[in-house]
Amino acid sequence: MKLPAWRRTPEDFASRIEQSIPWIVEYLKCDRGPWSPCAPGELAAKVPVAPPLKAESLEAVLDDLRTVIEPGLVRWDAPGWFAWFPSNAHPDAILGDLLASVTAQQGMLWTSSPACTELESRMLEWLRVALGLPEIFREGGAGGGVIQDTASSGVLACMVAARDIATDGAATRQGSAACGGLTAYTSEQAHSSVLKAAGICGVGRDNLRLVPTDNDFRMDAGALADLMQSDIEAGLRPCFCCATVGTTGCGAIDPVEAIADACDTHGCWLHVDASWAGTAALVPELQSQITSGATRADSWSFNPHKWMGAAFDCCCLWLADRAPLIAAMSIDPEYLRNAASGGGDVIDYRDWHVQLGRRFRAIKLWVLLRCTGVEVLSEMIQFHIDLASIVEDAVNLHPHLELAAPRSLSLLCIRHTDGESGTQKLLDMVNGDGRFAATHCRLDGALVMRIAIGTLAVDRKSVDSLIEVLEQC
Amino acid sequence: MKLPAWRRTPEDFASRIEQSIPWIVEYLKCDRGPWSPCAPGELAAKVPVAPPLKAESLEAVLDDLRTVIEPGLVRWDAPGWFAWFPSNAHPDAILGDLLASVTAQQGMLWTSSPACTELESRMLEWLRVALGLPEIFREGGAGGGVIQDTASSGVLACMVAARDIATDGAATRQGSAACGGLTAYTSEQAHSSVLKAAGICGVGRDNLRLVPTDNDFRMDAGALADLMQSDIEAGLRPCFCCATVGTTGCGAIDPVEAIADACDTHGCWLHVDASWAGTAALVPELQSQITSGATRADSWSFNPHKWMGAAFDCCCLWLADRAPLIAAMSIDPEYLRNAASGGGDVIDYRDWHVQLGRRFRAIKLWVLLRCTGVEVLSEMIQFHIDLASIVEDAVNLHPHLELAAPRSLSLLCIRHTDGESGTQKLLDMVNGDGRFAATHCRLDGALVMRIAIGTLAVDRKSVDSLIEVLEQC
Numbered sequence: 001m002k003l004p005a006w007r008r009t010p011e012d013f014a015s016r017i018e019q020s021i022p023w024i025v026e027y028l029k030c031d032r033g034p035w036s037p038c039a040p041g042e043l044a045a046k047v048p049v050a051p052p053l054k055a056e057s058l059e060a061v062l063d064d065l066r067t068v069i070e071p072g073l074v075r076w077d078a079p080g081w082f083a084w085f086p087s088n089a090h091p092d093a094i095l096g097d098l099l100a101s102v103t104a105q106q107g108m109l110w111t112s113s114p115a116c117t118e119l120e121s122r123m124l125e126w127l128r129v130a131l132g133l134p135e136i137f138r139e140g141g142a143g144g145g146v147i148q149d150t151a152s153s154g155v156l157a158c159m160v161a162a163r164d165i166a167t168d169g170a171a172t173r174q175g176s177a178a179c180g181g182l183t184a185y186t187s188e189q190a191h192s193s194v195l196k197a198a199g200i201c202g203v204g205r206d207n208l209r210l211v212p213t214d215n216d217f218r219m220d221a222g223a224l225a226d227l228m229q230s231d232i233e234a235g236l237r238p239c240f241c242c243a244t245v246g247t248t249g250c251g252a253i254d255p256v257e258a259i260a261d262a263c264d265t266h267g268c269w270l271h272v273d274a275s276w277a278g279t280a281a282l283v284p285e286l287q288s289q290i291t292s293g294a295t296r297a298d299s300w301s302f303n304p305h306k307w308m309g310a311a312f313d314c315c316c317l318w319l320a321d322r323a324p325l326i327a328a329m330s331i332d333p334e335y336l337r338n339a340a341s342g343g344g345d346v347i348d349y350r351d352w353h354v355q356l357g358r359r360f361r362a363i364k365l366w367v368l369l370r371c372t373g374v375e376v377l378s379e380m381i382q383f384h385i386d387l388a389s390i391v392e393d394a395v396n397l398h399p400h401l402e403l404a405a406p407r408s409l410s411l412l413c414i415r416h417t418d419g420e421s422g423t424q425k426l427l428d429m430v431n432g433d434g435r436f437a438a439t440h441c442r443l444d445g446a447l448v449m450r451i452a453i454g455t456l457a458v459d460r461k462s463v464d465s466l467i468e469v470l471e472q473c
Numbered sequence: 474m475k476l477p478a479w480r481r482t483p484e485d486f487a488s489r490i491e492q493s494i495p496w497i498v499e500y501l502k503c504d505r506g507p508w509s510p511c512a513p514g515e516l517a518a519k520v521p522v523a524p525p526l527k528a529e530s531l532e533a534v535l536d537d538l539r540t541v542i543e544p545g546l547v548r549w550d551a552p553g554w555f556a557w558f559p560s561n562a563h564p565d566a567i568l569g570d571l572l573a574s575v576t577a578q579q580g581m582l583w584t585s586s587p588a589c590t591e592l593e594s595r596m597l598e599w600l601r602v603a604l605g606l607p608e609i610f611r612e613g614g615a616g617g618g619v620i621q622d623t624a625s626s627g628v629l630a631c632m633v634a635a636r637d638i639a640t641d642g643a644a645t646r647q648g649s650a651a652c653g654g655l656t657a658y659t660s661e662q663a664h665s666s667v668l669k670a671a672g673i674c675g676v677g678r679d680n681l682r683l684v685p686t687d688n689d690f691r692m693d694a695g696a697l698a699d700l701m702q703s704d705i706e707a708g709l710r711p712c713f714c715c716a717t718v719g720t721t722g723c724g725a726i727d728p729v730e731a732i733a734d735a736c737d738t739h740g741c742w743l744h745v746d747a748s749w750a751g752t753a754a755l756v757p758e759l760q761s762q763i764t765s766g767a768t769r770a771d772s773w774s775f776n777p778h779k780w781m782g783a784a785f786d787c788c789c790l791w792l793a794d795r796a797p798l799i800a801a802m803s804i805d806p807e808y809l810r811n812a813a814s815g816g817g818d819v820i821d822y823r824d825w826h827v828q829l830g831r832r833f834r835a836i837k838l839w840v841l842l843r844c845t846g847v848e849v850l851s852e853m854i855q856f857h858i859d860l861a862s863i864v865e866d867a868v869n870l871h872p873h874l875e876l877a878a879p880r881s882l883s884l885l886c887i888r889h890t891d892g893e894s895g896t897q898k899l900l901d902m903v904n905g906d907g908r909f910a911a912t913h914c915r916l917d918g919a920l921v922m923r924i925a926i927g928t929l930a931v932d933r934k935s936v937d938s939l940i941e942v943l944e945q946c
Contacts, residue, residue, distance in 0.1 A: 004852070008564040013501065017494065028483035028575065041818075047591075050599070050602060051599035051602055051603045052842055054846045065572070069592065072592070095493060106785055114515075115544075129522075129524055153828060173679050174680070176676075179648060182649065192805075200673070204651070207647070309479075311574050312830060333664075334722075336665070343513075346513045355625045356624075369525055371530075383477065441807050
């Protein structure tokens with residue numbers, strides 16, 4: 001029987017994957033520098049404006065992949081990628097994600113995919129154990145773990161839950177009428193997603209207090225307590241605080257225990273954002289530093305899609321108590337009711353985030369963790385930190401360069417002693433070299449170059465080359 | 474040089490994909506019924522509680538895929554899948570998504586991936602043209618298109634933008650202090666995501682009016698106008714209305730033009746949710762029905778990951794004016810500043826939704842549309858609708874079955890003339906057969922069985938088999 005034109009036999013699909021493999025292999029050799037050479041509009045100009053009516057050959061598509069798409073790609077996987085943070089796609093995770101696409105699960109309910117649901121809970125348990133996170137987050141407890149697409153979605157979900165605890169659910173039901181006077185807290189070095197979430201969920205950006213930091217850019221827990229106290233005296237209601245373990249700027253690790261003390265006093269939800277640095281807890285020697293205070297947190301998240309190589313997107317979020325999140329997010333239309341949900345002995349993850357539908361993301365964690373193993377991932381993290389130490393030593397020996405903040409794990413913030421213009425020249429030199437990508441931030445108002453070490457491909461050679469460029473400065 | 478243990482050569486990766494292909498080919502033959510045979514906890518009991526410290530062989534993982542994971546999978550791709558809506562992963566989209574993983578783009582900024590950004594704008598333009606959506610949504614206009622992960626995220630983003638228009642941005646800045654009295658509207662048949670969004674964004678679930686529907690379950694535009702009017706007389710502020718083209722229950726298509734009239738009167742944002750039915754606009758004869766009133770909408774969305782086969786997740790959202798969305802979502806930390814963004818001639822999609830990071834989803838649309846072509850996808854939709862007509866005819870001839878709502882495209886709502894218990898028996902019979910999956914909803918309070926036709930594999934044979942089962946009723 002002839003298949004209709006919109007179907008492919010499994011064998012045809014397999015052969016098309018095989019046909020694509022030479023391009024994939026070539027691409028993964030990564031023989032060019034990280035930044036794209038394209039100017040704005042250059043790629044779009046090569047793509048037809050009208051959609052293709054007739055099917056084209058895969059060969060034609062692969063040709064265009066090479067000539068049209070490839071120049072517009074940024075090599076986040078380059079050995080000289082030191083920009084922002086790593087966003088690693090380990091081959092085992094890529095394979096796992098291929099299985100997610102092939103199996104086409106939609107895990108909104110346990111019933112709609114028991115595998116997506118139960119493997120997710122178990123993978124979060126694996127990672128909880130691997131990171132040394134406390135029992136309060138364990139599978140089968142009052143809380144548990146969930147995959148959010150990104151940390152931005154995770155912090156929004158937690159802030160919504162926190163807002164509802166403070167208003168006994170009235171914020172979700174009545175909206176603004178109930179959320180008057182709510183305030184939230186994070187450090188002035190925290191990620192922009194906290195501000196974004198405050199704007200979205202009705203707390204309001206103006207009501208997010210950016211707590212000052214100490215000399216090492218860590219949240220000042222005393223200042224936090226004072227801010228909360230004065231807000232309460234002004235009749236306001238502190239409901240949510242986000243501590244950061246590894247800030248985006250310089251990787252500062254907030255004093256979570258001391259922050260928890262302030263939060264406890266006022267019944268404030270404590271969320272820990274360890275998006276980047278969380279992976280470092282795979283290294284036994286670093287575990288206590290990274291997870292410090294986690295037993296006091298209401299929620300804790302990190303992004304395996306960053307340093308751990310789980311392939312974007314994949315953010316792991318643990319909750320000590322899932323009830324307030326589910327209360328805020330739950331919707332129960334007739335068309336989703338089913339015996340398993342009604343029985344109450346399964347998890348329906350649709351109630352744990354903004355989205356209803358959900359991809360089978362757990363399977364990429366499963367393939368990655370099994371095919372690579374926790375110990376190897378831990379060795380990788382330690383290797384990256386060691387590389388960063390080598391750069392740190394070179395900077396300390398350099399007559400015109402200095403660290404603008406203590407090295408945090410594998411992240412360095414470097415500035416020129418000549419100030420702004422010197423640092424800008426340094427950035428231009430590193431990014432102009434062709435082999436490297438570096439980005440910047442500001443610390444105490446001054447420009448610094450960020451060197452975030454952590455791609456799968458980075459090695460001693462790439463770091464030595466970077467040091468050579470720094471030495472020419 | 475020996476690679477560190479966390480790296481794989483491109484050739485090793487290729488051979489591991491090849492090693493997985495036999496399982497993939499076998500799986501895609503889909504030789505079992507759609508529902509998972511697993512009981513709650515059954516899958517989890519077969520997965521170790523502790524994470525693997527050492528790497529295991531891919532062979533062992535593939536074995537477990539077969540024995541542990543596979544029984545817990547729900548075959549959303551089965552020819553007898555009539556539950557909820559289709560969530561199709563066309564092989565070309567799967568291949569495209571593999572390329573997204575391999576290239577590991579993170580498209581938060583134009584600079585962080587020109588390809589991810591520019592191909593996305595162009596793919597949204599391709600789909601705008603293919604669906605016959607109006608010029609107001611065109612690439613390069615005041616609005617434009619963006620990929621959201623799901624329609625739930627899309628409707629939340631639009632409601633936030635609408636809330637900010639009504640409050641001149643004060644809702645994002647001041648939160649509750651500014652959003653007092655805001656009201657939103659959707660029909661009582663609308664998707665639960667509208668209610669969820671109202672709860673999240675500070676409008677409040679109580680302030681979402683569920684507008685009554687007519688005999689065919691379409692929003693009653695007159696009732697909407699009356700509700701808005703009485704809200705205004707009560708000092709409230711209508712800010713957002715969601716019309717549905719293809720409701721989740723029975724596929725009703727709201728009268729968008731008439732709804733737009735009511736919205737215009739009060740300066741209310743009009744969002745059109747065509748998550749499932751939007752794909753039907755690929756059929757030229759259906760285009761005017763599906764896109765009716767779209768020129769009057771502020772935003773319009775559909776999910777190519779449903780019927781079109783783009784593989785979960787992928788929701789396309791168009792805006793007539795992107796400014797209010799960007800104003801509400803924009804965050805501008807120093808560490809994301811760059812020359813291209815500063816120049817103002819590029820799109821930075823991080824400002825178009827909750828998330829900051831973003832996957833290169835456009836490439837799966839590109840591979841799917843090019844390798845399959847719009848015409849073939851259009852033929853597929855028409856084929857599914859024709860199959861639904863065949864089932865409709867059988868129901869109409871059946872002595873004890875009837876349609877509870879007019880057939881909408883390829884969606885049928887069937888009930889037994891004996892009422893609740895008869896319909897429940899019908900559902901049990903269809904789901905108990907082993908070859909089929911069907912879900913339910915309630916229309917006018919009465920139980921109905923939904924038959925949503927639309928997987929890639931469904932054919933005349935599967936529909937004839939279903940009819941045989943119906944006839945035994």
